[in-house]
Amino acid sequence: xxxxxxxxxxxxxxxxxxxxxxxxxxxxxxxxxxxxxxxxxxxxxxxxxxxxxxxxxxxxxxxxxxxxxxxxxxxxxxxxxxxxxxxxxxxxxxxxxxxxxxxxxxxxxxxxxxxxxxxxxxxxxxxxxxxxxxxxxxxxxxxxxxxxxxxxxxxxxxxxxxxxxxxxxxxxxxxxxxxxxxxxxxxxxxxxxxxxxxxx
Numbered sequence: 001x002x003x004x005x006x007x008x009x010x011x012x013x014x015x016x017x018x019x020x021x022x023x024x025x026x027x028x029x030x031x032x033x034x035x036x037x038x039x040x041x042x043x044x045x046x047x048x049x050x051x052x053x054x055x056x057x058x059x060x061x062x063x064x065x066x067x068x069x070x071x072x073x074x075x076x077x078x079x080x081x082x083x084x085x086x087x088x089x090x091x092x093x094x095x096x097x098x099x100x101x102x103x104x105x106x107x108x109x110x111x112x113x114x115x116x117x118x119x120x121x122x123x124x125x126x127x128x129x130x131x132x133x134x135x136x137x138x139x140x141x142x143x144x145x146x147x148x149x150x151x152x153x154x155x156x157x158x159x160x161x162x163x164x165x166x167x168x169x170x171x172x173x174x175x176x177x178x179x180x181x182x183x184x185x186x187x188x189x190x191x192x193x194x195x196x197x198x199x200x
Contacts, residue, residue: 002117002139003031004184007050011042013067015158022067026050027143027184029136031115036060037075038134038143039186041067044074056081057114060106062145062186063131064092073100086123089130092160106132122173126166127154133174142193143184148174150183150191152199170200
């Protein structure tokens with residue numbers, strides 16, 4: 001069984017000239033020796049506490065809205081880990097980090113191996129162009145970022161978002177997973193694919 005650690009940090013989500021107070025879920029996935037960090041949000045210090053003395057193989061960004069990446073650079077500097085992001089979110093990344101590039105690009109179908117587990121990248125545009133989810137089939141889990149929440153699809157109606165594209169992504173990439181697949185979200189409570197089929 002893959003080790004999953006959960007950290008919550010709080011801060012500001014900023015887009016289109018508006019600011020929102022948000023709590024973000026950070027997921028630390030791996031074993032007792034190495035991990036990936038999914039969405040380094042707001043404050044790298046509690047994330048470091050969650051990591052402990054384990055090696056960080058990568059900081060994986062489900063998308064590049066500021067509240068999901070604003071601790072990524074500090075965490076990378078502390079751990080030496082590379083930052084991975086889908087290239088379609090480069091413009092959002094550059095709005096936060098004008099002088100720093102990501103280290104590697106995510107792509108649909110890419111496999112991420114960590115601590116004996118294998119996660120598959122699912123490109124799910126709509127909330128943002130480069131939004132991704134990470135499917136861990138061996139544990140019946142998917143990390144959905146802001147693509148799918150407990151209660152339905154992520155937010156749209158902002159720059160670079162499309163509800164039609166998001167719903168299409170969810171139906172093609174997530175709703176085909178087994179109903180009992182647990183969904184660990186970017187904000188709020190976890191859910192299951194089966195529970196969300198009525199909400200999409």
